[in-house]
Amino acid sequence: MRYTSAAIESLIEEFAKLPGIGRKTAQRLAMHILHQHTDEVEKFASALIDVKQKVIHCRVCQNVTDIGADPCAICCAKGRDRSVICVVETPSDVLAFEKTGQYRGLYHVLHGVISPLDGIGPDDIGVKELLSRLSPDDGPRVSELIMALNPTVEGETTVLYISKLLKPLGVQVTKIARGIPVGAELEFVDEATLSRALEGRSAL
Protein backbone atom coordinates (compact mmCIF):
# COMPACT_ATOMS: atom_id res chain seq x y z
CA MET A 1 0.00 0.00 0.00
CA ARG A 2 1.41 3.39 -0.96
CA TYR A 3 0.96 7.04 -0.08
CA THR A 4 -1.09 9.11 -2.50
CA SER A 5 2.04 11.12 -3.36
CA ALA A 6 4.77 9.72 -5.64
CA ALA A 7 7.30 12.21 -4.23
CA ILE A 8 6.77 10.91 -0.69
CA GLU A 9 7.05 7.31 -1.90
CA SER A 10 10.39 8.06 -3.63
CA LEU A 11 11.76 9.62 -0.46
CA ILE A 12 10.60 6.65 1.63
CA GLU A 13 12.40 4.31 -0.78
CA GLU A 14 15.59 6.37 -0.53
CA PHE A 15 15.48 6.38 3.28
CA ALA A 16 14.77 2.64 3.35
CA LYS A 17 18.01 2.04 1.39
CA LEU A 18 20.05 3.31 4.36
CA PRO A 19 21.50 0.63 6.66
CA GLY A 20 19.33 -0.23 9.66
CA ILE A 21 16.32 1.73 8.38
CA GLY A 22 13.24 -0.25 7.42
CA ARG A 23 10.09 0.81 5.60
CA LYS A 24 8.30 1.90 8.79
CA THR A 25 11.14 4.13 10.02
CA ALA A 26 11.58 5.45 6.48
CA GLN A 27 7.90 6.51 6.48
CA ARG A 28 8.37 8.32 9.77
CA LEU A 29 11.49 10.10 8.49
CA ALA A 30 9.79 11.10 5.21
CA MET A 31 6.85 12.56 7.14
CA HIS A 32 9.30 14.45 9.35
CA ILE A 33 11.00 15.90 6.26
CA LEU A 34 7.60 16.91 4.85
CA HIS A 35 6.96 19.01 7.94
CA GLN A 36 10.38 20.71 7.96
CA HIS A 37 11.02 24.18 6.55
CA THR A 38 12.20 24.15 2.94
CA ASP A 39 15.54 25.77 3.78
CA GLU A 40 16.24 23.10 6.41
CA VAL A 41 15.59 20.36 3.85
CA GLU A 42 17.74 22.14 1.27
CA LYS A 43 20.57 22.25 3.83
CA PHE A 44 20.22 18.49 4.31
CA ALA A 45 20.20 17.86 0.55
CA SER A 46 23.29 19.99 -0.05
CA ALA A 47 25.09 18.30 2.87
CA LEU A 48 24.52 15.01 1.04
CA ILE A 49 25.88 16.35 -2.24
CA ASP A 50 28.80 18.09 -0.50
CA VAL A 51 30.01 14.90 1.11
CA LYS A 52 30.41 13.33 -2.34
CA GLN A 53 31.91 16.42 -3.97
CA LYS A 54 34.23 17.75 -1.28
CA VAL A 55 35.51 14.77 0.66
CA ILE A 56 38.84 13.33 -0.48
CA HIS A 57 41.54 11.17 1.08
CA CYS A 58 44.42 13.00 2.73
CA ARG A 59 47.49 12.53 0.54
CA VAL A 60 49.61 11.61 3.55
CA CYS A 61 47.50 9.44 5.87
CA GLN A 62 44.57 8.54 3.54
CA ASN A 63 42.09 9.68 6.20
CA VAL A 64 39.02 11.60 5.00
CA THR A 65 39.48 15.34 4.58
CA ASP A 66 37.98 18.17 2.52
CA ILE A 67 39.26 19.54 -0.77
CA GLY A 68 41.52 22.45 0.19
CA ALA A 69 42.54 20.80 3.47
CA ASP A 70 45.04 18.29 2.11
CA PRO A 71 47.09 17.09 4.04
CA CYS A 72 44.44 16.72 6.75
CA ALA A 73 44.24 18.55 10.07
CA ILE A 74 45.93 15.74 12.00
CA CYS A 75 48.83 15.42 9.54
CA CYS A 76 49.36 19.21 9.64
CA ALA A 77 48.95 19.58 13.40
CA LYS A 78 51.94 20.88 15.31
CA GLY A 79 52.95 19.13 18.51
CA ARG A 80 52.21 15.64 17.22
CA ASP A 81 54.81 12.91 17.46
CA ARG A 82 55.76 12.31 13.82
CA SER A 83 57.85 9.24 14.61
CA VAL A 84 54.81 7.07 15.47
CA ILE A 85 52.11 5.98 13.02
CA CYS A 86 48.96 4.17 14.11
CA VAL A 87 47.55 2.00 11.29
CA VAL A 88 43.74 1.69 11.33
CA GLU A 89 41.05 0.33 9.04
CA THR A 90 38.53 3.21 8.81
CA PRO A 91 38.23 6.96 9.49
CA SER A 92 35.88 6.08 12.37
CA ASP A 93 38.74 4.22 14.04
CA VAL A 94 40.83 7.41 13.94
CA LEU A 95 37.95 9.15 15.72
CA ALA A 96 37.88 6.41 18.36
CA PHE A 97 41.59 6.87 19.11
CA GLU A 98 41.32 10.67 19.13
CA LYS A 99 38.55 10.37 21.72
CA THR A 100 40.95 8.67 24.14
CA GLY A 101 43.04 11.86 24.21
CA GLN A 102 46.06 9.61 24.88
CA TYR A 103 47.58 9.16 21.46
CA ARG A 104 49.63 12.03 20.03
CA GLY A 105 51.18 10.34 17.00
CA LEU A 106 49.98 10.23 13.39
CA TYR A 107 47.62 7.80 11.66
CA HIS A 108 47.39 5.79 8.49
CA VAL A 109 43.97 4.68 7.24
CA LEU A 110 43.96 1.51 5.12
CA HIS A 111 40.24 1.75 4.14
CA GLY A 112 40.00 -2.03 4.36
CA VAL A 113 41.94 -5.15 5.26
CA ILE A 114 43.47 -7.91 3.16
CA SER A 115 40.69 -10.37 2.37
CA PRO A 116 41.46 -12.85 -0.44
CA LEU A 117 37.89 -14.19 -0.30
CA ASP A 118 36.57 -10.75 -1.25
CA GLY A 119 39.37 -10.22 -3.77
CA ILE A 120 41.04 -7.51 -1.67
CA GLY A 121 44.83 -7.71 -1.85
CA PRO A 122 47.65 -5.56 -0.42
CA ASP A 123 47.48 -3.20 -3.42
CA ASP A 124 43.84 -2.36 -2.67
CA ILE A 125 44.40 -1.13 0.87
CA GLY A 126 47.13 1.43 0.32
CA VAL A 127 50.08 -0.52 1.72
CA LYS A 128 52.24 1.23 -0.90
CA GLU A 129 51.28 4.65 0.49
CA LEU A 130 52.17 3.42 3.97
CA LEU A 131 55.61 2.21 2.83
CA SER A 132 56.39 5.55 1.20
CA ARG A 133 55.77 7.29 4.53
CA LEU A 134 58.37 5.21 6.35
CA SER A 135 61.38 6.65 4.55
CA PRO A 136 60.58 10.34 4.10
CA ASP A 137 63.05 12.69 2.44
CA ASP A 138 62.31 15.38 4.98
CA GLY A 139 61.14 15.23 8.57
CA PRO A 140 61.94 12.72 11.29
CA ARG A 141 62.23 9.01 10.59
CA VAL A 142 59.29 6.82 11.65
CA SER A 143 60.40 4.64 14.54
CA GLU A 144 57.22 2.76 15.42
CA LEU A 145 54.18 1.49 13.56
CA ILE A 146 51.23 0.61 15.82
CA MET A 147 48.87 -1.86 14.15
CA ALA A 148 45.34 -1.18 15.44
CA LEU A 149 43.14 -3.32 13.21
CA ASN A 150 39.99 -5.18 14.23
CA PRO A 151 40.67 -8.61 15.79
CA THR A 152 39.22 -10.56 12.84
CA VAL A 153 40.97 -13.17 10.69
CA GLU A 154 41.39 -10.55 7.93
CA GLY A 155 42.70 -7.98 10.39
CA GLU A 156 45.28 -10.39 11.83
CA THR A 157 46.33 -11.41 8.31
CA THR A 158 46.91 -7.78 7.40
CA VAL A 159 48.93 -7.19 10.58
CA LEU A 160 51.10 -10.21 9.76
CA TYR A 161 51.59 -9.16 6.14
CA ILE A 162 52.62 -5.61 6.97
CA SER A 163 54.92 -6.64 9.82
CA LYS A 164 56.77 -9.11 7.54
CA LEU A 165 57.02 -6.48 4.82
CA LEU A 166 58.56 -3.95 7.19
CA LYS A 167 61.06 -6.23 8.91
CA PRO A 168 63.92 -5.37 6.50
CA LEU A 169 63.28 -1.63 6.98
CA GLY A 170 64.13 -1.73 10.67
CA VAL A 171 60.87 -0.09 11.76
CA GLN A 172 59.46 -1.43 15.00
CA VAL A 173 55.95 -2.85 14.42
CA THR A 174 53.65 -3.30 17.43
CA LYS A 175 50.00 -4.20 17.78
CA ILE A 176 47.49 -3.03 20.36
CA ALA A 177 46.75 -5.37 23.26
CA ARG A 178 43.89 -7.85 23.19
CA GLY A 179 42.50 -8.42 26.65
CA ILE A 180 39.65 -7.83 29.04
CA PRO A 181 37.72 -4.58 28.40
CA VAL A 182 37.68 -2.11 31.28
CA GLY A 183 34.58 -2.72 33.40
CA ALA A 184 33.99 -6.28 32.15
CA GLU A 185 33.61 -9.20 34.54
CA LEU A 186 35.98 -12.14 34.10
CA GLU A 187 33.10 -14.58 34.41
CA PHE A 188 31.45 -13.33 31.24
CA VAL A 189 34.52 -12.78 29.06
CA ASP A 190 34.80 -15.29 26.18
CA GLU A 191 37.61 -17.88 26.09
CA ALA A 192 39.48 -16.38 23.13
CA THR A 193 39.73 -12.98 24.81
CA LEU A 194 40.71 -14.52 28.12
CA SER A 195 43.54 -16.59 26.63
CA ARG A 196 44.80 -13.50 24.76
CA ALA A 197 44.70 -11.58 28.04
CA LEU A 198 46.75 -14.33 29.68
CA GLU A 199 49.31 -14.38 26.85
CA GLY A 200 49.65 -10.62 27.02
CA ARG A 201 50.13 -10.40 30.79
CA SER A 202 52.60 -7.80 32.02
CA ALA A 203 54.89 -7.57 35.05
CA LEU A 204 53.76 -5.34 37.92
Add this chain to the structure above:
Amino acid sequence: MRYTSAAIESLIEEFAKLPGIGRKTAQRLAMHILHQHTDEVEKFASALIDVKQKVIHCRVCQNVTDIGADPCAICCAKGRDRSVICVVETPSDVLAFEKTGQYRGLYHVLHGVISPLDGIGPDDIGVKELLSRLSPDDGPRVSELIMALNPTVEGETTVLYISKLLKPLGVQVTKIARGIPVGAELEFVDEATLSRALEGRSAL
Protein backbone atom coordinates in the same frame (compact mmCIF):
# COMPACT_ATOMS: atom_id res chain seq x y z
CA MET B 1 35.74 14.80 18.85
CA ARG B 2 35.15 15.38 15.14
CA TYR B 3 36.04 13.84 11.81
CA THR B 4 38.83 15.52 9.88
CA SER B 5 36.31 16.55 7.20
CA ALA B 6 33.88 19.43 7.72
CA ALA B 7 31.58 18.07 4.99
CA ILE B 8 31.20 14.75 6.81
CA GLU B 9 30.55 16.57 10.10
CA SER B 10 27.78 18.67 8.49
CA LEU B 11 26.11 15.55 7.12
CA ILE B 12 26.33 13.82 10.51
CA GLU B 13 24.67 16.86 12.11
CA GLU B 14 21.88 16.79 9.52
CA PHE B 15 21.25 13.07 10.03
CA ALA B 16 21.29 13.51 13.81
CA LYS B 17 18.44 16.04 13.52
CA LEU B 18 16.11 13.29 12.27
CA PRO B 19 13.82 11.74 14.89
CA GLY B 20 15.18 8.59 16.54
CA ILE B 21 18.67 9.02 15.05
CA GLY B 22 21.50 9.76 17.45
CA ARG B 23 25.08 10.84 16.82
CA LYS B 24 26.38 7.27 16.52
CA THR B 25 23.77 6.17 13.96
CA ALA B 26 24.25 9.47 12.12
CA GLN B 27 27.98 8.69 11.82
CA ARG B 28 27.20 5.28 10.39
CA LEU B 29 24.73 6.74 7.88
CA ALA B 30 27.17 9.48 6.81
CA MET B 31 29.89 6.88 6.23
CA HIS B 32 27.42 4.82 4.21
CA ILE B 33 26.61 7.87 2.05
CA LEU B 34 30.34 8.52 1.55
CA HIS B 35 30.71 5.05 0.04
CA GLN B 36 27.69 5.32 -2.28
CA HIS B 37 27.92 6.23 -5.96
CA THR B 38 27.48 9.94 -6.64
CA ASP B 39 24.35 9.41 -8.75
CA GLU B 40 22.72 7.41 -5.95
CA VAL B 41 23.39 10.24 -3.49
CA GLU B 42 22.10 12.81 -5.98
CA LYS B 43 18.89 10.79 -6.30
CA PHE B 44 18.51 10.88 -2.52
CA ALA B 45 19.15 14.64 -2.40
CA SER B 46 16.64 15.38 -5.15
CA ALA B 47 14.03 13.14 -3.48
CA LEU B 48 14.40 15.36 -0.40
CA ILE B 49 13.96 18.56 -2.40
CA ASP B 50 11.08 17.07 -4.43
CA VAL B 51 9.07 16.24 -1.35
CA LYS B 52 9.09 19.91 -0.37
CA GLN B 53 8.48 21.24 -3.87
CA LYS B 54 5.93 18.80 -5.26
CA VAL B 55 3.81 17.62 -2.34
CA ILE B 56 0.59 19.54 -1.73
CA HIS B 57 -2.67 18.84 0.06
CA CYS B 58 -5.51 17.42 -2.03
CA ARG B 59 -8.10 20.16 -2.44
CA VAL B 60 -10.90 17.74 -1.54
CA CYS B 61 -9.67 15.49 1.28
CA GLN B 62 -6.52 17.40 2.39
CA ASN B 63 -4.46 14.21 2.09
CA VAL B 64 -0.94 14.54 0.65
CA THR B 65 -0.70 14.40 -3.13
CA ASP B 66 1.61 15.67 -5.88
CA ILE B 67 1.25 18.87 -7.90
CA GLY B 68 -0.67 17.84 -11.01
CA ALA B 69 -2.57 15.10 -9.18
CA ASP B 70 -5.13 17.25 -7.38
CA PRO B 71 -7.69 15.93 -6.34
CA CYS B 72 -5.72 12.91 -5.13
CA ALA B 73 -5.89 9.34 -6.42
CA ILE B 74 -8.36 8.22 -3.74
CA CYS B 75 -10.72 11.16 -4.31
CA CYS B 76 -10.64 10.52 -8.08
CA ALA B 77 -10.94 6.73 -7.86
CA LYS B 78 -14.00 5.17 -9.42
CA GLY B 79 -15.90 2.54 -7.49
CA ARG B 80 -15.48 4.24 -4.11
CA ASP B 81 -18.47 4.91 -1.90
CA ARG B 82 -18.77 8.71 -1.98
CA SER B 83 -21.43 8.81 0.72
CA VAL B 84 -19.01 7.81 3.52
CA ILE B 85 -16.09 9.92 4.75
CA CYS B 86 -13.54 8.63 7.25
CA VAL B 87 -11.97 11.49 9.24
CA VAL B 88 -8.34 10.85 10.26
CA GLU B 89 -5.50 12.84 11.77
CA THR B 90 -2.57 12.16 9.42
CA PRO B 91 -1.81 10.81 5.91
CA SER B 92 -0.24 7.76 7.60
CA ASP B 93 -3.65 6.95 9.09
CA VAL B 94 -5.13 6.86 5.58
CA LEU B 95 -2.42 4.35 4.67
CA ALA B 96 -3.31 2.23 7.71
CA PHE B 97 -6.97 2.06 6.66
CA GLU B 98 -6.11 1.36 3.02
CA LYS B 99 -3.99 -1.58 4.18
CA THR B 100 -7.05 -3.24 5.71
CA GLY B 101 -8.58 -3.47 2.23
CA GLN B 102 -11.99 -3.24 3.94
CA TYR B 103 -12.85 0.42 3.63
CA ARG B 104 -14.10 1.67 0.26
CA GLY B 105 -15.28 5.17 1.20
CA LEU B 106 -13.42 8.49 1.05
CA TYR B 107 -11.18 10.17 3.63
CA HIS B 108 -10.66 13.55 5.20
CA VAL B 109 -7.28 14.36 6.76
CA LEU B 110 -7.35 16.95 9.56
CA HIS B 111 -3.53 17.22 9.89
CA GLY B 112 -3.93 17.61 13.64
CA VAL B 113 -6.48 17.59 16.44
CA ILE B 114 -7.98 20.35 18.56
CA SER B 115 -5.53 21.06 21.37
CA PRO B 116 -6.11 24.34 23.25
CA LEU B 117 -2.90 23.81 25.25
CA ASP B 118 -0.89 23.94 22.03
CA GLY B 119 -3.02 26.76 20.65
CA ILE B 120 -4.62 24.57 17.98
CA GLY B 121 -8.28 25.41 17.45
CA PRO B 122 -10.95 24.15 15.00
CA ASP B 123 -9.82 26.63 12.34
CA ASP B 124 -6.32 25.14 12.31
CA ILE B 125 -7.36 21.59 11.48
CA GLY B 126 -9.47 22.16 8.40
CA VAL B 127 -12.92 21.65 9.94
CA LYS B 128 -14.20 24.25 7.48
CA GLU B 129 -13.01 22.16 4.52
CA LEU B 130 -14.76 19.15 6.02
CA LEU B 131 -18.05 21.05 6.40
CA SER B 132 -17.95 22.20 2.78
CA ARG B 133 -17.74 18.57 1.65
CA LEU B 134 -20.94 17.61 3.44
CA SER B 135 -23.27 19.63 1.25
CA PRO B 136 -21.82 19.33 -2.27
CA ASP B 137 -23.50 20.97 -5.24
CA ASP B 138 -22.83 17.93 -7.38
CA GLY B 139 -22.46 14.25 -6.52
CA PRO B 140 -24.18 12.18 -3.87
CA ARG B 141 -24.90 13.51 -0.41
CA VAL B 142 -22.63 12.34 2.41
CA SER B 143 -24.62 10.08 4.72
CA GLU B 144 -22.01 9.00 7.26
CA LEU B 145 -18.90 10.50 8.81
CA ILE B 146 -16.64 7.95 10.51
CA MET B 147 -14.41 9.58 13.13
CA ALA B 148 -11.15 7.62 13.31
CA LEU B 149 -8.92 9.77 15.51
CA ASN B 150 -6.36 8.56 18.04
CA PRO B 151 -7.86 7.73 21.47
CA THR B 152 -6.19 10.67 23.24
CA VAL B 153 -7.88 13.49 25.15
CA GLU B 154 -7.32 15.80 22.16
CA GLY B 155 -8.66 13.20 19.75
CA GLU B 156 -11.82 12.66 21.81
CA THR B 157 -12.32 16.43 22.12
CA THR B 158 -12.12 16.80 18.36
CA VAL B 159 -14.61 13.95 17.83
CA LEU B 160 -17.02 15.62 20.26
CA TYR B 161 -16.61 19.06 18.66
CA ILE B 162 -17.21 17.82 15.13
CA SER B 163 -20.17 15.62 16.08
CA LYS B 164 -21.89 18.57 17.83
CA LEU B 165 -21.18 20.81 14.86
CA LEU B 166 -22.73 18.35 12.42
CA LYS B 167 -25.85 17.48 14.41
CA PRO B 168 -28.00 20.18 12.72
CA LEU B 169 -26.89 18.97 9.26
CA GLY B 170 -28.46 15.55 9.70
CA VAL B 171 -25.27 13.65 8.86
CA GLN B 172 -24.75 10.49 10.86
CA VAL B 173 -21.47 10.69 12.82
CA THR B 174 -19.91 7.45 14.09
CA LYS B 175 -16.58 6.65 15.71
CA ILE B 176 -14.48 3.51 15.38
CA ALA B 177 -14.70 0.97 18.20
CA ARG B 178 -12.31 0.97 21.13
CA GLY B 179 -11.72 -2.54 22.41
CA ILE B 180 -9.35 -5.44 22.69
CA PRO B 181 -6.85 -5.69 19.80
CA VAL B 182 -6.99 -8.93 17.80
CA GLY B 183 -4.50 -11.41 19.26
CA ALA B 184 -4.24 -9.69 22.65
CA GLU B 185 -4.78 -11.58 25.90
CA LEU B 186 -7.45 -10.25 28.26
CA GLU B 187 -5.10 -10.63 31.22
CA PHE B 188 -2.69 -8.05 29.87
CA VAL B 189 -5.14 -5.50 28.47
CA ASP B 190 -5.24 -2.22 30.46
CA GLU B 191 -8.34 -1.22 32.45
CA ALA B 192 -9.34 1.72 30.24
CA THR B 193 -9.37 -0.44 27.11
CA LEU B 194 -11.22 -3.23 28.90
CA SER B 195 -13.99 -0.96 30.18
CA ARG B 196 -14.35 0.57 26.69
CA ALA B 197 -14.62 -2.96 25.28
CA LEU B 198 -17.34 -3.74 27.81
CA GLU B 199 -19.26 -0.54 26.99
CA GLY B 200 -19.04 -1.27 23.29
CA ARG B 201 -20.24 -4.90 23.51
CA SER B 202 -22.46 -6.10 20.69
CA ALA B 203 -25.23 -8.69 20.44
CA LEU B 204 -24.37 -12.04 18.87
